[in-house]
Amino acid sequence: KVTGKALTPEQEEELLSRLISADFSLSKARMLVEKIRNEGNSPDVVRKTLLEEAPPVEPLRDDSKPFVAFLVGVNGVGKTTTIAKMAHLYSSRGLRVVVVGADTFRAAAQDQLSLLVEELPVVYVGGERGSDSGAVLFRALEENKDADVFLVDTAGRIHTSKALMDELGKLIRVSKKFSAEYPQEVLLVLDSTQGLQGYRQALSFVKGAPITGLVLTKTDSTAKGGMIFSIWDELRIPLKLVCFGQKLTDIDYYSPEKVVDSIAG
Amino acid sequence: GIARRVQGLVSSFRSKGVLTQEDINKFLSDLRWLLIEADVSLIVVNDLLERLREKLKPQTGVVSPADYLLKVVFGEIAQILGSYRPLATNARGLSIYMLVGLQGSGKTTTAAKLGFFLKRKGKSVVLGAADPYRPAGAEQLKVLAAESGLYFESFVDQGSVNVNRIKEFAKKSLHDVLLLDTAGRLHVEADMLKELTQLSQLLSPQEVLLVVDAMLGQEAADIARAFKDTAPVTGIILSKADGDERGGAALSVAYVSGVPVLFMGTGEHVSDFEPFVPDETAAMILG
Numbered sequence A: 001k002v003t004g005k006a007l008t009p010e011q012e013e014e015l016l017s018r019l020i021s022a023d024f025s026l027s028k029a030r031m032l033v034e035k036i037r038n039e040g041n042s043p044d045v046v047r048k049t050l051l052e053e054a055p056p057v058e059p060l061r062d063d064s065k066p067f068v069a070f071l072v073g074v075n076g077v078g079k080t081t082t083i084a085k086m087a088h089l090y091s092s093r094g095l096r097v098v099v100v101g102a103d104t105f106r107a108a109a110q111d112q113l114s115l116l117v118e119e120l121p122v123v124y125v126g127g128e129r130g131s132d133s134g135a136v137l138f139r140a141l142e143e144n145k146d147a148d149v150f151l152v153d154t155a156g157r158i159h160t161s162k163a164l165m166d167e168l169g170k171l172i173r174v175s176k177k178f179s180a181e182y183p184q185e186v187l188l189v190l191d192s193t194q195g196l197q198g199y200r201q202a203l204s205f206v207k208g209a210p211i212t213g214l215v216l217t218k219t220d221s222t223a224k225g226g227m228i229f230s231i232w233d234e235l236r237i238p239l240k241l242v243c244f245g246q247k248l249t250d251i252d253y254y255s256p257e258k259v260v261d262s263i264a265g
Numbered sequence B: 001g002i003a004r005r006v007q008g009l010v011s012s013f014r015s016k017g018v019l020t021q022e023d024i025n026k027f028l029s030d031l032r033w034l035l036i037e038a039d040v041s042l043i044v045v046n047d048l049l050e051r052l053r054e055k056l057k058p059q060t061g062v063v064s065p066a067d068y069l070l071k072v073v074f075g076e077i078a079q080i081l082g083s084y085r086p087l088a089t090n091a092r093g094l095s096i097y098m099l100v101g102l103q104g105s106g107k108t109t110t111a112a113k114l115g116f117f118l119k120r121k122g123k124s125v126v127l128g129a130a131d132p133y134r135p136a137g138a139e140q141l142k143v144l145a146a147e148s149g150l151y152f153e154s155f156v157d158q159g160s161v162n163v164n165r166i167k168e169f170a171k172k173s174l175h176d177v178l179l180l181d182t183a184g185r186l187h188v189e190a191d192m193l194k195e196l197t198q199l200s201q202l203l204s205p206q207e208v209l210l211v212v213d214a215m216l217g218q219e220a221a222d223i224a225r226a227f228k229d230t231a232p233v234t235g236i237i238l239s240k241a242d243g244d245e246r247g248g249a250a251l252s253v254a255y256v257s258g259v260p261v262l263f264m265g266t267g268e269h270v271s272d273f274e275p276f277v278p279d280e281t282a283a284m285i286l287g
């Protein structure tokens, strides 16, 4: 932890190492150290520089009703659990929430999500395993015309899969049958423990869908999420939600200060 | 993958006749950044470079410098990664293999894959549910077991793992293998790590297999260390190797845990699973 004076070369090396270990890309870490060195090397400068480079706070586009949000991402990152957390967030505000279980592929995916939300005052719409995910979404939107929020869970799939991109495209087209505004959010869920792989996933996913924001999960781990700086820098995709545990309440809006504090130490 | 990158770095030495100490230092300095960009944990990069620094000696041209560098670096990486070896068996009865790892790393799916692999080798396999936390976790394992023609047994009772029931089952069972699928846990969840220590102490499994997401970032080394300190990890199974072109996490985990990578998961289907061999099948990871 740097304390009080200008950074020595050793402290600069230590800062570079700390940024790399925080999952910053090599080029981003070097650029930050360079910037800090030029601005005069002190702990306040470190924090200030990180805050300048951090993604800004961009709120969820959930002010228009009905609000439709898709959660997408690779396998096991926390999409399903995050959907349940968002269902809790919105339903506890008195909004009418529909949870759409559009993962019709993975074993027990339907059971998992319906169990996660069974205590919540929400409507669950799912489908048989192997059925068409587009049909599930269509039915959810068609049969709940008075709902306020639709939270759509999708199957995890490796980011380089063309099949994934095609399915995502299909789901977006289905939602557009109901309104040109849908979906207001397509959130890419990133597992913070995957580090820079999340940046590569973002590069892939934007080719197949209009990603409007990120969700960073498992921040209760020691991973610091440095890759979100590169994702903002190069793709202009902001971080919107942060998850830090397996309970329904372990979710919060992104705060640049909190992210920077955990990196700056 | 790491291999192709190292080959790229070495190609600049193709035209050289000798290898000086200065060449070696420059090579190691470039290799450092290459390994970092391949997502190897920083602490492992530094240790690995030290080992290579001691191993690499100036060459007078009898061996091509490029071939020499490749041989030493690949040799070191392959040695760290290890490779498939048959799983340990219990001479006195049911062999218990425990699958452990972070949330979402692929344990449940891997249990089915490993079970199917062992079944094709002639073993009678039971998939045992020992994750009391994940909603529909046992159901997921049960469905996967049915799909692959494997037996299924749930050892979850009232929100916890019923260890006595596992012991009873093991005593009476005529099966060869029990694959225990446990709950995902973070390397910083002390109570969950404690539970894991207790489980392994009470059951004395023949193998404790750490399922590792091939896409892990810098955290990989710390994760490996925490699990190694918690339970006697005997092997690594790399999951989602189809999702990564870097492969750094595999190297970090193998290095810190000191145990070999035994298998690699290369997709979501039960057949997307293969014994790990650093030269050929690791092409996916080492590239």
Ligand SMILES: Nc1nc2c(ncn2[C@@H]2O[C@H](COP(=O)(O)OP(=O)(O)OP(=O)(O)O)[C@@H](O)[C@H]2O)c(=O)[nH]1
Binding pocket: A073, A074, A075, A076, A077, A078, A079, A080, A081, A082, A103, A106, A109, A154, A155, A156, A157, A217, A218, A219, A220, A221, A243, A244, A245, A246, A250, B103, B104, B134, B184, B186
């Ligand atoms: N510690 C921690 N665990 C989490 C967090 N979010 C999700 N998990 C856990 O990670 C595991 C995977 O979560 P899922 O919600 O099933 O992930 P998914 O992306 O839907 O997975 P697939 O649908 O299989 O691709 C579960 O055990 C979750 O409880 C988090 O913020 N912190």
Ligand SMILES: Nc1nc2c(ncn2[C@@H]2O[C@H](COP(=O)(O)OP(=O)(O)OP(=O)(O)O)[C@@H](O)[C@H]2O)c(=O)[nH]1
Binding pocket: A075, A076, A106, A156, A157, A158, B101, B102, B103, B104, B105, B106, B107, B108, B109, B110, B131, B134, B137, B182, B183, B184, B185, B239, B240, B241, B242, B243, B264, B265, B266, B267, B268, B272
């Ligand atoms: N592409 C790919 N997906 C995989 C692989 N192994 C597992 N998965 C997927 O990864 C996701 C998580 O797998 P699980 O088996 O549920 O992971 P887990 O470790 O049991 O999760 P928890 O019990 O919540 O800790 C699922 O969508 C799996 O289908 C693999 O090798 N390749």
Ligand SMILES: [Mg+2]
Binding pocket: A079, A080, A081, A103, A109, A153, A154, A155, A156
């Ligand atoms: Mg899911």
Ligand SMILES: [Mg+2]
Binding pocket: B107, B108, B109, B131, B134, B137, B181, B182, B184
């Ligand atoms: Mg599981």
